[in-house]
Amino acid sequence: MSQSSPSQPAPSIDFLRKVAAQQGVSPTEEDLEGALGFLDVVLPRLQELEERIPPETPL
Amino acid sequence: MSIAGVARRIRARELSPREAVESYLERVERLDGAVNSYISVRADEALAEAETAPDGPLHGVPVAVKDMIDVAGVPTTAASKLLADNVPARDAACVERLRSAGAIVLGKLNTHEFAFGASTTSPHFGPAHNPWALDRICGGSSGGSGAAAAADLAAGTLGTDTAGSIRIPACFCGVTGLRPTTGLVPTAGVVPVAWSLDTVGPVARSAEDCALLLSALTGEPIGLGENVRELRIGVVEELFRLADPVVASQAQTAVDELRALGAAVEPVDVPLLEESGTINQLLMLPEAAEVHLPWLRTRLGDYGADVRARLLAGLLLPGTAHVTGLRARRWFCDGLRQVFDRVDLLVAPQMPVVPPPIDDLEVELRGERIPYRLALIPFNSPWSLAGLPVASVPAGFVDGLPVGLAIVGRHRGEQTVLGAAHALQRATDWHDQRPPLQAPTVSRTG
Numbered sequence: 001m002s003q004s005s006p007s008q009p010a011p012s013i014d015f016l017r018k019v020a021a022q023q024g025v026s027p028t029e030e031d032l033e034g035a036l037g038f039l040d041v042v043l044p045r046l047q048e049l050e051e052r053i054p055p056e057t058p059l
Numbered sequence: 060m061s062i063a064g065v066a067r068r069i070r071a072r073e074l075s076p077r078e079a080v081e082s083y084l085e086r087v088e089r090l091d092g093a094v095n096s097y098i099s100v101r102a103d104e105a106l107a108e109a110e111t112a113p114d115g116p117l118h119g120v121p122v123a124v125k126d127m128i129d130v131a132g133v134p135t136t137a138a139s140k141l142l143a144d145n146v147p148a149r150d151a152a153c154v155e156r157l158r159s160a161g162a163i164v165l166g167k168l169n170t171h172e173f174a175f176g177a178s179t180t181s182p183h184f185g186p187a188h189n190p191w192a193l194d195r196i197c198g199g200s201s202g203g204s205g206a207a208a209a210a211d212l213a214a215g216t217l218g219t220d221t222a223g224s225i226r227i228p229a230c231f232c233g234v235t236g237l238r239p240t241t242g243l244v245p246t247a248g249v250v251p252v253a254w255s256l257d258t259v260g261p262v263a264r265s266a267e268d269c270a271l272l273l274s275a276l277t278g279e280p281i282g283l284g285e286n287v288r289e290l291r292i293g294v295v296e297e298l299f300r301l302a303d304p305v306v307a308s309q310a311q312t313a314v315d316e317l318r319a320l321g322a323a324v325e326p327v328d329v330p331l332l333e334e335s336g337t338i339n340q341l342l343m344l345p346e347a348a349e350v351h352l353p354w355l356r357t358r359l360g361d362y363g364a365d366v367r368a369r370l371l372a373g374l375l376l377p378g379t380a381h382v383t384g385l386r387a388r389r390w391f392c393d394g395l396r397q398v399f400d401r402v403d404l405l406v407a408p409q410m411p412v413v414p415p416p417i418d419d420l421e422v423e424l425r426g427e428r429i430p431y432r433l434a435l436i437p438f439n440s441p442w443s444l445a446g447l448p449v450a451s452v453p454a455g456f457v458d459g460l461p462v463g464l465a466i467v468g469r470h471r472g473e474q475t476v477l478g479a480a481h482a483l484q485r486a487t488d489w490h491d492q493r494p495p496l497q498a499p500t501v502s503r504t505g
Contacts, residue, residue, distance in 0.1 A: 011375075023352070023374060025355045025359065025371070027371055031367055031368065034364060034367065035371035035372045035375055037368065038344070038369060038372035039375060039376070045334075046341060046376075049334060049337060049338070049387050050383055053383065053387055057386045057387075058389060059386055
C-alpha cells in the first residue's frame, strides 16, 4: 500500500490556531510561529516515514 | 570525593556521615554561586538525617537529585514557574531506594524547564554553568546533576533521561552518566516528560560510582568486571563522521584504549540512524503535550518560550504521528536487534561538539552553523528510542573542554556497559580530571 504522495504544504498559522482552540488552548501568534518552527522540520520527515515504513510493521 | 571513597571512609570510621554532609554543604555554599547547580539545598534536614541514616551500601553518602524527582517536603519545581508551590508529601520511589541504602539527600538540582530541552537555561531559575568553563552550558536537561558531580558538590547525583538528558550533561561536564534500560528504575514520583521514553539514572564521577547508585536503585548487585577481552564492540562510524573531527578524533582514542585492552572492535552500520531522531520526536512531542495539556489550557504564558513552542508542536501534530512513531520505533528496533546479534556493545562519540557558550546555542558542524539542539539528536535519540542502557564516559578533552564516549548495551545489559566503562577508567585518568573551579568573586550573571 506504500505509495508516494505529493508533499503537504506547511499548515498556516490560522489553521494551527483553530486546532489549538479546538483543544482549549489559546496561543499567541508568536507562540504559533515558534511551534511552526518545529512542525516545519518534523512534518516533511513524518510524511517520508509514512511512505517508507514497511506496511506489515505492527505497533 | 567519589561515592566509593566516601562510603569506604565512613565504613572505616575515618569520616562520620555528619562530617561528610558538612563538607559537601560547605562546598555548595562556597562554589555553587558560580555554578548554579542547585535549586534548593536542604541543609538542616540533611544534617539531622546524617545522625540516623540507615546502615547500607550508601550509609552516610551525600547525594543530590534533579528537581524533577520528588523529595518529601521539598518543592519539586521542574525549574518551572508552574510548579513553584508543588511540595510532595512523599519521596519518589528512586529516592526511597537511595535513602534505604543509607544515602542522604542534600538538595534538588537545576534542570532545563520540565526537562524538555538540552541546555539547562531555565528562564525562571537561571542557567547552570559548566564547571569547566563557566560561560558554557552544562548540557541538559540534567545539567545541575552533571555540574554538581563535576564540581564535587555531591558525591553522586540522580538525573532523568528521555532523549539524552543524563548523557549530554555527563559528557559536557566530564563525568559518567548512565541511562538505564527503560523501565528498570521506577519513575513513580518523577515529573513525566514522555511516558514511553522516560528513565531515571545516576550521574557521578565514575562507572564504579554509577554502579553503586544503580545497585541501590534496583536492589540488584552489579559486579564490574575489568576484562573486555571477550567483548565484541561495534563502532558506529556514521556518528564519528557526523561529529566535529577533533571531537571524533578524541573519542576515537577511547575506542583505541578498549581495543588495546583486548576488545574485538569492528565498524557497524545502524539502520535508520538518521530517521531515529524524527521517530523519537513523533513519540516525545505528543506524549509531552498530553502530560501538559491542563496547563497549556490555563497557564500557557508561564512556560519559557522554547518549552512552550515544543509543547505546542506536540499538541498540533496530527493524531497519526504518534501511531507512525510507534510503528517506526518497531521498525528501527528490529534493525538494531540484528546489529546486536553481531556485537555486545556499540560505541560512538557521546556528543558531536564541545559545550557551546550559554549565549550562543548554535554550533559549527561540517562548515555549517546549526542549532545545538538539532546537532545532538542523532547521537542520543537512537538509544532512547530502543530503550537500551547507555553510559556516557569521559574520553578526554578538546581545548580544555570534556569529550565523552557513548557505550550502548543490550536490553538490561547495564553490567556489561558499566563493566566496559570501568575497564576504560582503570586504564585512563580522564574521569579523574577535575575542573579548576574557584569560589566566585563577583555575582553570577546570565
